[in-house]
Amino acid sequence: MINSESLDSKTSKHIIVDLGDRSYPISIGPKQISLVDLNQYIQGGKVLIVTNETIAPLYLSSITAGLPNKQIDVVTLPDGERFKTLDNLNSIFTKLLEKNHDRKTTLIALGGGVVGDMTGFAAASYQRGVPFIQIPTTLLAQVDSSVGGKTGVNHPLGKNMLGAFHQPIAVIIDTDTLTTLPERQFFAGMAEVIKYGLIADYPFFEWLEANVEALIRRDPLALSVAIERSCINKAKIVSADETEQGIRAILNLGHTFGHAIETFQEYQGWLHGEAVAAGIVMALDLSMNAGNLSQIDVDRGKKLISMFSLPVAPPEDMSAEAFIKLMLRDKKVFDGQLRLILLRSLGDGYVSQDFTQAWMDATLAKFCQS
Amino acid sequence: MINSESLDSKTSKHIIVDLGDRSYPISIGPKQISLVDLNQYIQGGKVLIVTNETIAPLYLSSITAGLPNKQIDVVTLPDGERFKTLDNLNSIFTKLLEKNHDRKTTLIALGGGVVGDMTGFAAASYQRGVPFIQIPTTLLAQVDSSVGGKTGVNHPLGKNMLGAFHQPIAVIIDTDTLTTLPERQFFAGMAEVIKYGLIADYPFFEWLEANVEALIRRDPLALSVAIERSCINKAKIVSADETEQGIRAILNLGHTFGHAIETFQEYQGWLHGEAVAAGIVMALDLSMNAGNLSQIDVDRGKKLISMFSLPVAPPEDMSAEAFIKLMLRDKKVFDGQLRLILLRSLGDGYVSQDFTQAWMDATLAKFCQS
Numbered sequence: 001m002i003n004s005e006s007l008d009s010k011t012s013k014h015i016i017v018d019l020g021d022r023s024y025p026i027s028i029g030p031k032q033i034s035l036v037d038l039n040q041y042i043q044g045g046k047v048l049i050v051t052n053e054t055i056a057p058l059y060l061s062s063i064t065a066g067l068p069n070k071q072i073d074v075v076t077l078p079d080g081e082r083f084k085t086l087d088n089l090n091s092i093f094t095k096l097l098e099k100n101h102d103r104k105t106t107l108i109a110l111g112g113g114v115v116g117d118m119t120g121f122a123a124a125s126y127q128r129g130v131p132f133i134q135i136p137t138t139l140l141a142q143v144d145s146s147v148g149g150k151t152g153v154n155h156p157l158g159k160n161m162l163g164a165f166h167q168p169i170a171v172i173i174d175t176d177t178l179t180t181l182p183e184r185q186f187f188a189g190m191a192e193v194i195k196y197g198l199i200a201d202y203p204f205f206e207w208l209e210a211n212v213e214a215l216i217r218r219d220p221l222a223l224s225v226a227i228e229r230s231c232i233n234k235a236k237i238v239s240a241d242e243t244e245q246g247i248r249a250i251l252n253l254g255h256t257f258g259h260a261i262e263t264f265q266e267y268q269g270w271l272h273g274e275a276v277a278a279g280i281v282m283a284l285d286l287s288m289n290a291g292n293l294s295q296i297d298v299d300r301g302k303k304l305i306s307m308f309s310l311p312v313a314p315p316e317d318m319s320a321e322a323f324i325k326l327m328l329r330d331k332k333v334f335d336g337q338l339r340l341i342l343l344r345s346l347g348d349g350y351v352s353q354d355f356t357q358a359w360m361d362a363t364l365a366k367f368c369q370s
Numbered sequence: 371m372i373n374s375e376s377l378d379s380k381t382s383k384h385i386i387v388d389l390g391d392r393s394y395p396i397s398i399g400p401k402q403i404s405l406v407d408l409n410q411y412i413q414g415g416k417v418l419i420v421t422n423e424t425i426a427p428l429y430l431s432s433i434t435a436g437l438p439n440k441q442i443d444v445v446t447l448p449d450g451e452r453f454k455t456l457d458n459l460n461s462i463f464t465k466l467l468e469k470n471h472d473r474k475t476t477l478i479a480l481g482g483g484v485v486g487d488m489t490g491f492a493a494a495s496y497q498r499g500v501p502f503i504q505i506p507t508t509l510l511a512q513v514d515s516s517v518g519g520k521t522g523v524n525h526p527l528g529k530n531m532l533g534a535f536h537q538p539i540a541v542i543i544d545t546d547t548l549t550t551l552p553e554r555q556f557f558a559g560m561a562e563v564i565k566y567g568l569i570a571d572y573p574f575f576e577w578l579e580a581n582v583e584a585l586i587r588r589d590p591l592a593l594s595v596a597i598e599r600s601c602i603n604k605a606k607i608v609s610a611d612e613t614e615q616g617i618r619a620i621l622n623l624g625h626t627f628g629h630a631i632e633t634f635q636e637y638q639g640w641l642h643g644e645a646v647a648a649g650i651v652m653a654l655d656l657s658m659n660a661g662n663l664s665q666i667d668v669d670r671g672k673k674l675i676s677m678f679s680l681p682v683a684p685p686e687d688m689s690a691e692a693f694i695k696l697m698l699r700d701k702k703v704f705d706g707q708l709r710l711i712l713l714r715s716l717g718d719g720y721v722s723q724d725f726t727q728a729w730m731d732a733t734l735a736k737f738c739q740s
Binding site for chain 1: 456460463464467468470494495496497498499520522525527528531532533534535613698699
C-alpha cells in the first residue's frame with residue numbers, strides 16, 4: 001500500500017476533526033480507495049464491511065484487495081432509505097456473531113448515508129462499542145453524514161429516532177465514486193453543500209453561485225473544493241459541539257421541514273437531500289418572516305437550489321396540519337416547543353430562541369395547499 | 371414529597387458513583403420509593419416508566435403518585451430474560467414516539483435487571499440519548515446491574531451482545547421490595563453479592579460467611595449492609611474504569627462460564643445469578659489450577675455459594691465442547707484469545723494475562739460429562 005501523501009499530494013486533501021482522544025482524519029481526493037492504506041486504522045484480525053447492492057460490485061473488491069491478512073466478512077444491504085431499520089441493523093449483528101467478531105473487530109461502511117448511519121450505529125452498539133471507518137460513496141454522505149458521529153436508524157414513526165453519537169476512526173472520501181453517482185442523487189447532495197454556505201460561510205455561498213456550471217458537469221477540481229469546504233465547515237461545528245447541546249443544531253437548517261416531508265412520504269418519495277432542499281427554502285422564508293432576510297436573499301438561496309434541479313416547495317399533497325403534526329415529533333422539539341434553525345443573514349445561521357407561531361403559520365400558508 | 375434524609379437518616383444510605391459530570395447518587399434503604407422525591411431528577415414534562423407484569427401491580431402506583439405534574443406513560447414488559455430482545459426494545463421506542471416524547475423526557479426503569487438493561491439501552495438510543503433513573507426491585511439488580519451504566523439486550527447468538535454504556539442519573543434502591551422477591555431470585559442475587567467479596571473485599575467475604583443465616587431470613591439490617599457494601603465496591607471499580615478497558619472486567623468473575631450456560635439454555639433455564647454461581651465455582655477451580663488458590667480457598671467459596679441453594683456445577687447436559695464454542699463468542703474474547711477473571715487470593719481478582727489452555731481443559735474435564 002502506498003501512502004496517499006507521497007504519491008498524490010497535489011490532489012489529496014486532509015482534514016482533522018478535532019475531538020480530543022476521539023479526533024480523526026478525513027482524506028479527500030481521487031483514487032483514495034486505492035491510495036489510503038486501511039491497515040493503519042485496523043487493530044484486530046477481523047473486519048466487517050457493510051455495503052449495499054449498488055456499491056458492492058463497483059468498489060468492494062478494491063477494499064478487500066487492500067486487506068490481505070484480515071478475515072473479511074461482508075453484509076450487503078438493499079439500497080434505500082426505507083431499509084434503514086432496526087431489522088436490517090440486526091442482520092449486521094447476526095453476521096458479526098456468526099463470524100465470531102470480538103471487540104477488536106473493525107466495521108467499514110462502504111456506501112451512502114444509509115449504509116454509514118447503520119454501520120455506525122451497529123459499531124456503537126455491538127458489544128457496547130467497536131471502531132468503524134467511513135468510506136462514503138455519495139455526495140450527500142461525503143459532505144454530511146459520514147462526518148460527525150451521528151449514527152442511527154429510522155422508526156416507522158420518525159426518521160433517525162434511534163441512534164448514538166459514535167465517531168468513526170477515519171473517513172475516506174474518494175471523489176472518483178461520484179462519477180458513477182446517478183444525477184438525482186448527485187443533486188440531492190448539493191442541497192447539503194449549499195447548506196454550509198447558508199449557515200456558516202458566505203464566501204462559499206458566493207463561490208457556489210459562481211461555479212454552478214462546473215459543479216453540474218462534475219468538474220473534479222470544483223467537486224474537490226466543494227467537498228473539502230463542506231467538510232471543513234462541518235468539522236469546525238462538530239468540534240465545537242459534538243453532541244448537539246447548542247450550535248451544532250445549525251447543521252439542521254431545513255431538516256425539520258425536510259424530515260416531516262420524508263416521514264409523510266414514508267421514506268419512499270423524495271430523497272433526503274431533495275426534502276432538505278425544500279425545507280431550506282421554507283426556512284429561508286421563515287427567516288424573512290422573522291425580519292432577518294430580504295426577499296432578495298431568499299430568492300438567491302432559492303435560485304441556487306433550483307439550479308441543481310432540486311424542489312423549492314414541499315409535495316403538493318402535504319398540508320400545513322401534516323407538517324405541524326410530524327414536526328412535533330422532531331428531535332429538535334423540547335417540551336412541545338419547536339426549535340428551528342433560521343438565518344440572521346446569508347452565511348449566518350442560528351438556533352431560534354424567539355420563534356413565534358405566527359411566522360410558522362405564514363410560511364405554511366404560503367407553501368401548503370389549504 | 372419529603373426528603374429521605376430529613377426523615378429516615380438512620381436507615382437511608384447514600385453513595386456517589388464518581389464519574390465527573392456523569393456522577394450520580396445511589397439511595398439505599400427501606401421505603402425509598404416513597405421517600406425519595408423523583409422530581410428533583412426530572413427536567414422535562416414527560417416520563418416513561420418501563421416495568422414488568424410482576425412489578426407493576428406492586429409499586430407502579432407509588433411512583434406515579436409522586437409525579438403529579440408529569441405526563442406519565444408506561445410500558446409493561448413480560449417478565450424474564452428471554453424477553454430482553456431488540457423487538458421488545460422497539461416497543462419502548464414505539465411508545466415514546468406515539469406519545470411524542472422529546473429529548474427532555476426521562477425514562478424510569480422499575481423492575482429487575484432485564485427491565486433496567488433494556489430501559490437503559492432505550493434511553494441511550496432514543497434520539498441519541500435521554501436521561502434515565504434506575505429503581506431496581508431485585509437483589510441482583512440492586513447490587514449489580516442498576517449501577518455502572520452497562521445497558522443492552524440479548525441476541526439469539528449471545529447474551530448482552532448489543533448495548534451501550536449509558537449511566538443513569540440516579541439509582542433508588544428500596545430494600546422493602548426484597549420482601550416480595552421469590553426465594554429463587556433472592557438467592558440468585560446473592561451470587562453477585564458473594565462475587566464482590568471474592569474479587570475485591572475479603573473482610574466482606576468473611577462477613578458474609580458469618581451472616582448467612584441472617585441473610586437467608588432477609589434480616590433488613592443484614593440486607594442493607596450487604597447491598598451497601600456491594601454498591602460501594604461496584605461504584606469504586608466503575609469509577610476507576612467506566613468503559614471496561616481494564617480493571618472493571620473483574621466484575622465478570624464467573625460470567626464467561628455463566629453466559630455460556632445461559633446461552634446453552636437459550637435463556638430459559640437457570641437464572642442469571644444461578645449460572646454465575648456455577649461459573650464462579652469453575653473460576654475458583656481455574657484459579658487453583660493457575661496455582662493461586664488452595665483447595666481450602668475453593669471449598670470456602672463453594673460452601674458459601676451452596677449455603678444460598680445455588681448451583682456449584684454447570685448443567686449436567688452441557689459438554690466441554692459446548693462451553694468452548696459458546697465462550698469464544700463472549701465479549702471478553704480478544705482476537706480469539708479468551709480472557710478470564712481469576713483470583714490471586716480470596717478478595718483479590720484480576721484479569722488473566724497468562725491464561726493457558728491446560729488450566730481450562732482441566733477445569734472443564736472436572737465439571738463436564740465427557
